[in-house]
Structure formats: structure tokens, C-alpha cells
Amino acid sequence: MQAPQAAFSHSTWAPAGKDIVGTSLGSSRLWFTAAEGIVTEIYYPRVDIPQIRDLGFIIADDKGFWVELRRLGNYRVNLPKPYVPAVEIVHRHPRFTFTLKICPSQHRDVLLLHCQLEGDADLRPYALLSSRLGGDAENNQAFYSEHNGRKILWAMQGPFSLALMANRETGVDAWKRCSVGCIGESDGWQDFNRHGRMTWEYDSAGPGSVALMGELPNQATLALGFGTSMGSAATLAISTLFEGFSGIWDKQCCAWEAWFKNCHLPDLPHDLQQKLALSSMVLKVHEDRTFCGAMVASLAIPWGEDSQSRGGYHLVWCRDLVETAGALVAMGSVEDARNVLRYLIATQQADGHWLQNQWLGGKAFWQGIQLDEAAFPVLLASALRECKGLVDIPCTDMVTRALRFIAREGPVTGQDRWEEDSGVNTFTLSVAIAALVEGSTFLDGETREFALLLADNWNARLEEWTFVADTSLARQLGVTGYYMRITPDDMLVHDGTHSEHVLIKNRAFDPGLSADEQIATDFLQLVRYGLRRADDSHIIDSLKVVDRLLKTDTPNGSVWHRYNGDGYGEHEDGSAFDGTGCGRGWPLLTGERGHYALLAGEDPLSYLKAMATMTGTGGLLPEQVWDSAPIPERHLNPGKPSGSAMPLVWAHSEFIKLCYSRALGYPVDRPIATWNRYRGKRPEITHDLWGPRYHPRNIQAGNVLTIALRAPARVHWGINSWKDVQDMNTKNTGLDVYVVELPVAGLKAGETVQFTFYWLDQEKWEDTEYEVLITE
Incomplete structure (x- = not known):
């Protein structure tokens, strides 16, 4: 019987704050996430294509009692080891304990879930799946039928299909009653919401936003298979069920144990070593199978439950990718970093730059031009050569084209690293200068000499372009001056004053800050890359301003905002970012500050501890943490993850690099030729x-x-x-x-x-x- 069609589309995603993420290390092309104690987005056959919104459970009796697990909020996440993404989630309620184990197959595009309900005898679990095949919530179709004598819940859209099947321990089909429906009208959740129990048994629904539901015994194993047809998805699912859950779990653990043996951890307190191991796993999970070397920024869609975006963070940003490759080099995963470089060479644009962000195959998503993203791959090539990992990868053409773009377009960037304003930015310029110096070592003759001439000139003029003195803000804070967040580009060709207005993105109103009143943490890259000393007076004064305006002390340590007036974050009442908001603290900036502390002669251990305590339920690092008064009803607590993306791979990469930098005594990603050329001193130019x-x-x-x-x-x-x-x-x-x-x-x-x-x-x-x- 056809389910009633919904009168509206409900196409939001799951929450961005993931408990854990995972994949296998075999030939399977499936990635999973968990949030709120249930399975959320599953990606297949590439790490940039989400296929479901979530797969959760309702626990109910036939007397009107029912509870949705994701809304219960009382659960614990366990892993066999911090670096093994085989997940156990234990939910507790006064009437029951529900244990969910999640594990992917190594060689089939299938996710297995083993569930066990203990408690009152009249309770039963119901699985509830919302499909988003192809990342599309509008055109899915759902079916319930029998195939080869087994009950199957199906969904399809375009070239993608899924099949959800269930087994008892004896191998017998575990499904009892089943139904499919349209979200918001005839789905299983609406059935319980309206009737307090399962009353509907529809066998088809859609096209539209659809959901699938099935009643289960108190113990069962589910297999969610994906394929190019419903039959192929079902074949994969049933094949995996008959491999057995414990066998699949053991293979997952063995595969990740073998991988982790090649990761050599530095000396750290035990809890930080555990966080480092988890971070290394997070990086590996975000790597694609088809496009080897491509890694997305996060398996999350920021404020997903309030967003209809199809983009999210399951895209490749060149900057994030190279930051991650730097962490891979630090860990000794040189071959993984080599694959990143090969991927970047393959996706370089004809004029030498890289796209702002892209789908794995190289198709552009957003259209901005960021100078640091034209420079970062050059630094990766140089870092690989330094550790003897470059070997036979030909890089001269890539480097030449990248430096050509930098030389012709710099020192101005179309967007800063936060993808907002154009102009001259200290972080971007640091990366560009370093790329010119490192890239020059791949070149010869006049080309090499000009690259160095350009680098020296830009380095010598850094303060002229980006540092302001004797402003009202400087006088107010008792400093000589400070580095600005960004210098509008036409100041380079006009009178050089710094009073021009810079519009702050992501704000419901324009706060009216002139360029010389906007500050950011970006200048710390000057020290990290060896362009300025940690005790340079310009750096010290700028730090004083940053700590007054951007630093927040939370119960879990200090955290910094990106810049004053930032609007990318929840609103003051805790409601989700919706194009405007109020920027929050970024743990990765705590890591960057830790790198500065290291160069200033301090032990960065306190910064590592702060980052390690700003994590979520499963230990993942978020993009942002809440840094205002707690709002319990929105699950927002100071120093803990906000609704932004979690995990942010860039943040985990920064944590990893700071761990290894501490062991070395200097930043592990410091460009060697750049450091040798400048050693923190402004060059004299002729x-x-x-x-x-x-x-x-x-x-x-x-x-x-x-x-x-x-x-x-x-x-x-x-x-x-x-x-x-x-x-x-x-x-x-x-x-x-x-x-x-x-x-x-x-x-x-x-x-x-x-x-x-x-x-x-x-x-x-x-x-x-x-x-x-x-x-x-």
C-alpha cells in the first residue's frame, strides 16, 4: 500500500557534532558517522557523497510508552582502542539498556549494526532510517518487500540504492513488521508520535523525503548495503550478514591495529597519547578510496539539523588538505602525503592556482581565489623532498605554475584563509613568501632569482602593508601598534592609509569597523615560518591586542576567535548559524598559539591539554567551542563543542603537529629553506x-x-x-x-x-x- 505523500519537503541533515567517524581499511567504499548515539550520515561510494541522514532506534511497548534513542541523551561511546573505529554505544534509561555496535565490512559496501535491548520484557526496538541517496532528499523512493524469502527495506534514487536487512543470531530473518513512509506525513516517527505505537505498514513511498522502519527482536544484526540497484545492495547486505558480526568486528580491529603499528608517537602524557592516536585515525578515515590522496575537511555539515545545504564540509579544500598532509609527514605516513601531492598536481588549474574547494573529481563548488591555496602545495612538495619522500614525483611544472600565479596576483589575495575579504593578510602572505622561497629551490637561473627577489620584497614590506601604529585602538590598549586582520587591496596603489572600511561577512548588521580596527591571530604564521622572531616588538604588541579582544578563558582552557566582529557561529541565544551569527572560539587557533609558545621558549603542553579537553563525547575536535554562558537546553557548555563541524580534520592535524613539534623543539611544518634564509629577521633589500x-x-x-x-x-x-x-x-x-x-x-x-x-x-x-x- 502506498504511503501518504508529505505535503512539504523536510531536507535537513543530522547534527554536525559527531561522536565518532569510521571506515574500513579494505576495498569497501563506505564511511560512517555517529551523533547523538546513533548512526548518522553514511557516505558511499566516495567520501563526498552522503547517502542517508540517520539510522536510529525507537524503544517502545504496546501501551503508549516510546522513546527515540537520539533524544534520550544518556549514552557512552566506546572504542576497542583510540585508533580503531569499531564503535560500541551504550544507551541507558530507567526501563532499559540498549547496546549498539557499529562496524563496516572490509570488502563490501555494507555497514553492520548489532543491537541488544535489555530491560522490561514488553519493550521492543524499532529501526528507523531516513535516506538521502545521492545527497538528495527530494527524489528518494522507498519500498518494503520480500526478496528470495527475506524481508527487505529498500530505497533508491538515480544511480544509488540501499537495502536494510536484519538477522537473528541463528541467521534467520529478524524483521517483524515493516513500513516505509514520507517524512513529515507517513514515516515511522510520525506513526509513534500520533499513536504511541507502530500502526502503519506501508510498502511504498515517494518520490520525496522518505524513511524506512522495521520492528526487531531484542537482539539482532542489521546490514545496510549500498549498490547501483536494489538487488545488488541486497546481495551485498545478506552476504555480509552471513559473514557474522563478530568476524567483521575482529577484521576491523586487526586491520587498524596493523595500520597503527606504523605510527610512531612522541613522548607525551598517556591521555594526550590517546588523543594523538585518535587524531591519527580521524585523518585516515577522511581519505577517499577512488581519488587516492583526496581528503575532505569533515564528515559533517555544520549545523546540519538546521541546514538544507548540499555542500557541507565533505569537500576538498586545498589548504586543509596540505595542513593534513603536514600532519601525515609528522606521523611518518609519507606515502599518504605523497598521494596527497599527486592528487593536488592532478587538480591544479591551468593558470597555476587551486579551486577554493571542490568535489573529489575536481569540480568546483565555491568560486573564490585564495592565494595561500596556490602556495600550500609548493610547501608540501618541499617538505616531502626534505624528508626524502618526494622521490620520483615530478614537481617542477607544478611549482612553476603555482609561483607564476603567486607572482602575478600577489601580494593580494581574493579571499583570506577564512574565505571572506580580499586584500593583504599576514597568514596568506606568510604562506606565499614561503612558497616563493621553497619553490625557488626547484628552479634555476633568472626564474629562481626573481622568485627570491619577490619573496624578499614582500617580506621586507610586511609591516608597511599590514601594521598600523598610533591608532585609537592602540592608544586605548597601550601598545605602539598591531598587525591588521586584512589590508584592503587598493591601499597598495593609493595613499597607503588604513582607514578604509572592510565589510565583515556573516553579520546581520555591519559593525562599522575600519580596516585599522580589525585584528586577527593570522600574524602568528610569521613566527611559525621564520619570517619574524617570537620576541619581535610588532609581534609582542599584536599579541597583547589579540589577547584583549579575541581570547576567551573557558573551563577547558583558553581559546581564540578568528577576528573581532566575526559572525560565523551561533547567535547569542544559542540558535544555529543561519548566514549570520556570532563567531566562537576555534581549538585549532589554540594549537597555533601553542606553536608560537614553543618558539617563545615555553612548553606548549598546556595548549595540548586545552585542545584535548575541548572535544566531544567520542573525543573528536570541533571547529568551534561555545565560549559564552551555558545554555543547557541547547547542549551548549563553555569550552565544549558548539553546533559547528566536528570533527574538523584541520583541528586534528594542528593537534598532531603540535605534539610532534613539542618533541622537535620547533614547528614540524616549518619550511626549511625559508627558515634558513630569514631566521626571523626582516631582509635588507637592494x-x-x-x-x-x-x-x-x-x-x-x-x-x-x-x-x-x-x-x-x-x-x-x-x-x-x-x-x-x-x-x-x-x-x-x-x-x-x-x-x-x-x-x-x-x-x-x-x-x-x-x-x-x-x-x-x-x-x-x-x-x-x-x-x-x-x-x-
């Missing part, structure tokens, strides 16, 4: 660079003026109001930046240089004449 994106009005007396353009040109120039006019042709640096050196080192302070260009490829003159003043 060439002042004009262009391609930075147009200084002054250059230092005694320096050569290098004009850098993005197309070949004849530079028409003179001095002191167009005297001694000359023409000089540019030459290609090998990075599609065309340069000419004007011999003006002999000019004295107060003299001027004038110039314009004749564009050789367009055969026309530049519309503007430029002037540069010689200063002391």
Missing part, C-alpha cells in the same frame, strides 16, 4: 620592486628600481620631471612577469623617477604616467 600589484610611491636611495609587469612592454622613463629619457624593454622572468631594472641607485633623496609603458603585445601606450620619489 632592489625596490614596483608591480605587478604593488605600486609604491617611494623607494629607498641607493636601491635599484625593478619594474615588474604582467605583459611584455617597453618602459619609457626619465628622472626629475622627464629628464634624460630612455626606453628599455622588459624580459620574461620565466613566471610570466616581465621585468626591467632602472639604474637609479645613484639618485639622491628628493629626486624623482617618471615612467610609463608601451605594451608590446597590444601595440598601445599605457594611459597613466607614474612617479616614484627617492627617500632616505
